[in-house]
Amino acid sequence: MLTYGLIGFPLKHSFSAKFFTEKFYREGIDAEYLNFEIGDIQExxxxxxxxxxxKGLNVTIPYKEQIIPFLSEISPETRKIGAVNVIKIERxxxxxxxxxxxxHNTDYIGFKQSLQPLIDPASHRKALILGTGGASKAVAQALTDMQIEWRYVSRTPENERFTYNDLSPAVISEFTVIINASPVGTFPQTEDxxxxxxxxxxxxxxxxDLVYNPEETLFLQKGKRQGATVKNGREMLELQALAAWDIWNE
Incomplete structure (x- = not known):
């Protein structure tokens, strides 16, 4: 039986195993999908x-950048992004x-395909990316390719980034797309x-919100109360997972 899996820590929030297990059952594929919750990338x-x-692995927090030194090759588009969420294994x-x-990086594919239908070119010209981890790099590349100007937001000041204290009414008015690329609000910390x-x-x-568990995070709830358009990361997950399957079996 062929095996696929996910590496990360923690993995309680992940729907990947459920998604692929259901896919294998539905399509009669003789394969299994395992969670490998590891506390150190050396594992x-x-x-x-x-x-x-x-035969293949997905990679999630916090290893999308840490995994790179262990790889034999990186696809050209993934090298440009600087983060990996899919590994094809050849033996x-x-x-x-x-x-x-x-x-490879299929976060880019999933995010771009999921976000694009919601974009109003007249209103959505600038974006804030909350968080600076591996997932944020795919988000940034997708926004660049969609010709949307973006800035990172992080807790600590750094060149060309906002801190959360910098988010004045004027900044929020100017940057009308706000993407949570951090794990804040993920189950079980649903009150964050x-x-x-x-x-x-x-x-x-x-x-x-790249978070998809819970389905509606507090971030999205608060946005909805103000009349904002909101979307979680479930469709992105499914689109990137299907793209990963194609890579593993091409």
Whole structure:
């Protein structure tokens, strides 16, 4: 039986195993999908050695950047993004120690395809990206390719970034697309939300949360109360997962 899986920490929030297990059952595919919750990226070596039927991996928080030194190759578009969320594994028959790991990024595909129908070119010209981790890099590249100007927002000041204290009414009025690319608000911390001035949001705003568990985060609830358009990351998850499946089996 072929094996696919997910590496990250923690993995309680992830729907990937459920998504792929249902796909395998529905389509009669003889395969399994396992969660590998690891506390250190070095453990990837043991996973590869002990799971010889492993054909592909998804990568989630906090390893989308940490995994890169372990890879044999990175696709050109992934190198431009600087983060990996899909690994294709190639093995040599009879050699349990040989493996070639090829890194890809399907977060970019899923996010762009999910966001694009919601964009009003007249209103949505500038975006704030909350968080600076691996997922935010795919978001930034997608926005660049959609010709939407963007700025990162982080807790600590850094060149060309806003801090949360910088988010004045004027900034919120100018940046009408706000994307939560951080894990804030993910189950079980459902009472948490990014620290932005929600009272200054308007119906012109679009709030997109990469978090999909819970279905409606506090971030999205607060945006909806102000009349903003809101969307969670479930469709992005499904689109990126289907793109990963194509990569694993191309």
């Amino acid at each position: 990837i070596r043991h996973i590869l050695l002990l799971n010889q039927q492993l 040599r028959p009879g050699d349990m120690y040989y493996h070639k790991l090829i890194g 939300c990014p620290d932005i001035p929600y009272t200054h949001l308007t119906p012109r705003h679009l709030l997109y």
